[in-house]
Amino acid sequence: MLRLESITKAFDNTKVLNGVSLTVGAGEFITLLGSSGCGKTTTLRIIAGLEQPDSGRVFLDERDITDTEPNKRDVNTVFQNYALFPHMNVEANVGYSLRIRSVHKNEIKQRVTDALRLVRMDEYAKRMPAELSGGQRQRVAIARAVISRPKLLLLDEPLGALDLQLRRQMQLELKRLQRELGIAFIYITHDQEEALNMSDRIAVMRGGLLEQTGSASEIYDAPYTSYVARFVGSANILRGVPAVSPMTPNETIAVRSENIVLEPYSEHSRGLEGVVTDKRFAGGMLRISARLNLSGAEVVSSRHGIDSPLTPGQNVYVSWDAASEIIVKDNDAGEEL
Amino acid sequence: MKKLPLSGIYITFILFVMYLPILLVIIYSFNENKLTSVWSGFSLRWYGELIRDRSMFEALRNSVILAAISAVLAAVIGTLGAVGMSRAKLRGAAVMEYAATLPIMVPEIILGMVFLAFFSLIRLPFGMTTLVIAHTAFCVPYILLLVKARLAGMDKSYVEAARDLGAGELRAFFDITLPLIVPAVVSGMLLAVAMSMDDVIISVFVTGVNTNTLPIKIYTQIKTGVTPKTNALCTILFLITVIMGGLSSVIGSERKSRVKADKNKEVIN
Numbered sequence: 001m002l003r004l005e006s007i008t009k010a011f012d013n014t015k016v017l018n019g020v021s022l023t024v025g026a027g028e029f030i031t032l033l034g035s036s037g038c039g040k041t042t043t044l045r046i047i048a049g050l051e052q053p054d055s056g057r058v059f060l061d062e063r064d065i066t067d068t069e070p071n072k073r074d075v076n077t078v079f080q081n082y083a084l085f086p087h088m089n090v091e092a093n094v095g096y097s098l099r100i101r102s103v104h105k106n107e108i109k110q111r112v113t114d115a116l117r118l119v120r121m122d123e124y125a126k127r128m129p130a131e132l133s134g135g136q137r138q139r140v141a142i143a144r145a146v147i148s149r150p151k152l153l154l155l156d157e158p159l160g161a162l163d164l165q166l167r168r169q170m171q172l173e174l175k176r177l178q179r180e181l182g183i184a185f186i187y188i189t190h191d192q193e194e195a196l197n198m199s200d201r202i203a204v205m206r207g208g209l210l211e212q213t214g215s216a217s218e219i220y221d222a223p224y225t226s227y228v229a230r231f232v233g234s235a236n237i238l239r240g241v242p243a244v245s246p247m248t249p250n251e252t253i254a255v256r257s258e259n260i261v262l263e264p265y266s267e268h269s270r271g272l273e274g275v276v277t278d279k280r281f282a283g284g285m286l287r288i289s290a291r292l293n294l295s296g297a298e299v300v301s302s303r304h305g306i307d308s309p310l311t312p313g314q315n316v317y318v319s320w321d322a323a324s325e326i327i328v329k330d331n332d333a334g335e336e337l
Numbered sequence: 338m339k340k341l342p343l344s345g346i347y348i349t350f351i352l353f354v355m356y357l358p359i360l361l362v363i364i365y366s367f368n369e370n371k372l373t374s375v376w377s378g379f380s381l382r383w384y385g386e387l388i389r390d391r392s393m394f395e396a397l398r399n400s401v402i403l404a405a406i407s408a409v410l411a412a413v414i415g416t417l418g419a420v421g422m423s424r425a426k427l428r429g430a431a432v433m434e435y436a437a438t439l440p441i442m443v444p445e446i447i448l449g450m451v452f453l454a455f456f457s458l459i460r461l462p463f464g465m466t467t468l469v470i471a472h473t474a475f476c477v478p479y480i481l482l483l484v485k486a487r488l489a490g491m492d493k494s495y496v497e498a499a500r501d502l503g504a505g506e507l508r509a510f511f512d513i514t515l516p517l518i519v520p521a522v523v524s525g526m527l528l529a530v531a532m533s534m535d536d537v538i539i540s541v542f543v544t545g546v547n548t549n550t551l552p553i554k555i556y557t558q559i560k561t562g563v564t565p566k567t568n569a570l571c572t573i574l575f576l577i578t579v580i581m582g583g584l585s586s587v588i589g590s591e592r593k594s595r596v597k598a599d600k601n602k603e604v605i606n
Contacts, residue, residue: 049500049501069505070501071500071501071505076501077501079497079498081492083498085495085512096502100503145501148503
């Protein structure tokens with residue numbers, strides 16, 4: 001339905017997009033996942049028509065819309081800061097796109113009510129945006145964007161400003177909405193958990209390129225590169241350790257933290273020698289870090305129960321099942337994520 | 338930290354020096370005596386005489402018309418200029434902005450002379466027309482600056498959202514940009530009216546023989562001696578200016594207080 005063909009874009013000689021190609025199917029929920037500055041917002045703005053690509057083409061339903069003005073595209077956006085018009089109440093905000101299309105008053109009223117009901121905001125129709133909480137504004141922004149039934153909805157980190165609990169709840173609601181409306185969503189986030197929870201497909205972006213595109217399980221279970229393995233599910237990248245799998249020189253292995261086993265020295269334990277460096281709770285589970293004596297690399301294990309007797313400073317054997325080794329292209333030097 | 342008592346004294350002193358003359362003028366406008374320096378009792382006599390004075394009334398009328406027309410013209414020109422400047426990414430934008438706000442910095446006497454020379458060069462008859470042109474010219478920068486500041490502080494995603502939802506450029510301007518800058522335009526206009534209402538120097542240069550504005554009238558009256566009538570007139574002018582200035586700053590914060598008022602209503606309900 002939407003097709004991007006090798007889009008490039010530079011701002012003041014800084015290349016932001018280096019040839020992004022992407023296809024989105026009708027009714028699909030696709031997430032552009034990447035850290036800040038990877039070009040995901042620029043990609044979205046080019047699809048919306050708010051930014052012109054330097055080269056490359058944008059197709060919507062096989063029609064070239066690269067040079068079409070934003071108001072002539074059947075694509076709507078939920079902005080990061082919601083961008084509700086501050087001088088219009090909720091009702092007027094939501095009905096804006098219908099007023100522009102000169103839809104009859106009564107029909108506008110009906111559709112605004114429906115759209116507000118869809119996001120459970122029908123009681124707030126007369127409020128001004130300044131009188132709403134962040135989560136409520138968010139819902140109004142979504143209602144405003146979907147009321148004219150666009151083919152494609154673009155969402156630019158719409159949950160970024162909400163607290164964790166509200167974010168989880170909104171994730172479910174967005175997913176429900178997308179199913180009910182049956183329109184395609186392109187969703188932008190830097191939160192891998194959000195991406196894994198909601199998406200039919202995830203496109204991991206880095207340095208103005210799509211590094212890997214696939215379903216959540218493909219991205220998680222079979223990352224192509226060490227960057228993707230680290231960014232999605234923070235896998236351990238184990239360079240220079242003896243691996244079972246055959247590899248070429250520019251490849252390395254990645255092992256998920258849930259597959260890393262740490263055992264105290266004993267007659268029966270085997271593995272690489274290491275020292276426990278840290279033990280802490282994160283994301284509802286115990287994460288124990290250990291440094292490998294062989295390479296000095298840090299590995300994290302999350303498969304230990306709360307009652308794990310391991311303590312920092314303790315010598316351990318680090319091991320993993322050969323089947324859990326993922327061979328990835330080694331393409332990042334451990335930069336900050 | 339405790340506040341120094343000195344700062345309180347200082348502020349009182351400054352306010353005293355600034356407002357004492359004005360206060361005296363206001364008080365003496367109610368003086369019954371013909372001599373401005375002798376107080377002999379409260380009276381509205383001079384206000385009555387002021388109203389009966391035809392030439393004075395005409396000057397007032399001229400001033401009001403002049404202020405209104407030039408404020409409106411300046412609002413249109415200044416707003417268009419500010420909007421244009423905020424969108425165009427021209428190389429000379431900084432120079433243009435500087436040039437546009439220059440009239441605020443150039444001494445009035447020079448502006449007056451320049452206008453005089455210019456109008457006689459193009460043989461424009463002196464009178465209301467020349468006054469309007471001159472006043473519009475020196476009022477534009479105030480509106481331009483206020484609207485520009487408002488535009489700069491405005492989130493550009495509002496306009497983008499409107500475009501995204503189907504509005505053409507013009508439609509987005511009238512639906513979104515204009516309503517959001519109206520407070521700045523209005524407060525700029527009120528400022529312009531206040532500036533126009535009390536301008537003497539430029540007006541003296543560009544007015545015709547038969548067109549008196551109120552400030553010019555007062556100025557010429559002083560030559561023949563200050564009467565309590567002048568005091569009465571000054572009091573009225575001062576009041577108008579205060580009201581204009583007050584309105585101008587109130588409108589700036591009006592939207593906020595309206596939201597607050599709505600909230601209060603809700604609490605009551």
